[in-house]
Amino acid sequence: MHKKRVVIGFIGTQLDSGKGAGRWEKWRPTVSLVQHEDMVVHRMELLYTPAHHELAHQVRTDIAIASPETTVRLVPMAIADPWDFGEVYAKLFDWTQAYRFDTEREEYWTHITTGTHVAQICLFLLVESRRIPGVLAQTSPPKRQQMGDPGSYALIDLDLSRYDVIAQRFGAEQRDAVDFLKSGIATRNARFNALIDEVERVAVRSRAPILFTGPTGAGKSHLARRMYELKKARHQVEGEFVEVNCATLHGDGAASTLFGHKKGAFTGAAADRAGLLRTAHKGVLFLDEIGELGLDEQAMLLKAVEEKRFYPMGSDREVASDFELIAGTNRDLRTEVAAGRFREDLYARINLWSYQLPGLAQRPEDIEPNLDHLLARTGAELGRTVRLSAEARTAYLRYAQSPEALWSGNFRDLSASATRLATLADSGRIGLPLVEAEIARLQWLWQPARDARDGLSGARAADAIDLRALLGEEAVDAMDLFDQLQLAAVLRVCRQARTLSDAGRQLFQASRAQRTVVNDADRLRKYLGRFGLDWDSAIRAER
Structure with a gap:
């Protein structure tokens, strides 16, 4: 299927102007794009400021004459100062956020010959960061001006690896992305922050599988979903985020859930089933607790990851699914491979980007910012502001950051604790008695785990x-x-x-x-x- 070509660009207030029959004798960059016999522009998004409303309509009329198959959408932008970088970038950024790009059916050229230099720079940055998917288009006039000669055009496909210096100058977007992955929480643990910094770079640059290892409740699922949302904002994925806990899959149901089945493939298969891998087409598949998959399902998954094709149960015809894989596990898959419980070839395939998420007990300095975040979130759900008194905060953190606080459930335990505190707080104020009661509850909760940790001493x-x-x-x-x-x-x-x-x-x-x-x-x-x-x-x- 041939994709439709869409051109995005500003009107040239000088270069595109002209009235009367004489305008057809001059080279006009925007009109020239639709005059090439070997190339069809199906749609043009023509950006302009309200002051040039008349010119925009004239250009649209001329394009209709030169290329009846081209649809022109006029996009007014209320820009007070076209040389103000902050204003121009903000307007264009907001437009890209609202615009519905369809990269499966359309290809996008961003025309940077017209518009102010500031507008051209802003368009470059938006293409480079994938806010606008596609390539840059640069047009040039003919060497000898003659009627009907559209000149030439060149396409620039930005290779991000060649523009590291520019990327460093505009590192604010990367910092925003890292902040997004951390849900806006100002984490303090150096190891965790370094891990998230690298995960952000991998998320926006790579489609290879990613493996998160860590204890239950360490945030593997949450981080996988945030990575998907980041990719979605950059137009790097178009499909859904599909999450499945492999520990819940057993027998024929495991292969059927993941890969689908044909009617009659096994007892109870009353109708065809697509399977979650196909649901994740063009999106992200998160397989939590991947170490729980059976060896047969592991073999089928390896083929699907490598070839993007697989056989549903009971079918002799392959189906395709172009998904990105994120896997999570609380097991050491190296040990599982050595014991023969996990396929070595699958482990090698998903281990290119492997990250060990530390538990909350290994990040005591991050308990306070996460607690504040959770209290704010729970307070918003309850419709009130929730705050700890100074002495209550001191007492809670003294215990929460001590070796006695096991946080065996990690962030699930902290989230539950914050919910209890916020719910029981009178007038939204969490005082010392409430914190002391919560500490006693946590001590009771963790007593069996503490006994096991201490080896049942004495x-x-x-x-x-x-x-x-x-x-x-x-x-x-x-x-x-x-x-x-x-x-x-x-x-x-x-x-x-x-x-x-x-x-x-x-x-x-x-x-x-x-x-x-x-x-x-x-x-x-x-x-x-x-x-x-x-x-x-x-x-x-x-x-």
Whole structure:
């Protein structure tokens, strides 16, 4: 399908002017664009200031005579000072935001021969930043002026890598994009800020897959959606943002959900289904928890990523989908590859741009700006302003930034905490008593995780492994804490192992290599015997 050609440009208040029959004997840049026999302009967006309304209508009439197949849209722009860079850029920027570009059906030429030098610079920047998709067009008069000669034209396809100096001079847009990815939150963590800076550059320059690794709630899904919205604003994607949590996909439903199926492909397939990969055509597909996909689905996904084509279930005909992939996982896919649970070739394909998102506990300096952002957002939803008192803020941050605050749910925990504070605040004021109650709630929430983190230390460890039930109160009290902890750790390995020999191999995996006679089971049996235990008594609480 041939795309329709659309030209965007300012009217030339001097070069395009002229009245009477003599105007056809002079070279007029805007009119000349439609006079080339080997090129058709289907539509022209002709920008002009209200002061040149009459000239704009004259040019439109002349274009209709020279090229009846060209539609001209007159676009008035109320620019008071055409030499004011800030005013001209703002007007053009607003117009590009409102204009509905259709890059699938149309190609865009931005004509920079006419208009003030300021207007030409602004148009250049908007094309360079992809606010206006397409190429620049420069027209030139004929070497010898003669009636009907349209002169020549040249197209300039901006290669961003050749204009790094200009890009640096106008770095404000990049800073705005980074701020957008961070939702306007003034994050302070240097590692996270550096990560977002690079993600912004990759988002606007690359269509390759991107992999986000990090704990649940670290913001992988949120960042993926913001990347899509940034690409959408730059006209780099036209389709939808499609998100799927791979942990919810099982059996035939997994392949059907992703790749679609033909009617009758399996029991329950009562009708054709397109699948989410096709829904994401020309857009972005975010596969959260990609490590949960089965090996068969991984193989199908690899083909779809590499070739942009795949077979729906039960179909012998390929379908196409040109999507961009962002993947997320809370697993270490390197380990999954080594264990044979994740395909090495797929990992290599999605690992070109790989980023480890730190959890909230690793970004304590970012808790305060994120808390303020969440309180403001929740307050807006509740229809009131919500603020922490000075002493309440100090108390909350003292706990929130301490090692005692685990933030095991990351931003989900912080969002829930902010919601509770904002909802319970009388007259929108969060005082110290409310914060103290919230801290107590968080401590209760994280107690099981804290116990696991601390390794069930001290007497609690002994109690949790039931040493007193196994050995008796007097025997445990007579043991050193070191022996209690060591025995508890050994018993935990025993209760997770299949056999005595299996437990021995795990416990003595290093020292066994130094022995000429290896009998791990006998070594473990003798260790347990020191405390009056055998294999059956060591594991009976579990089996």
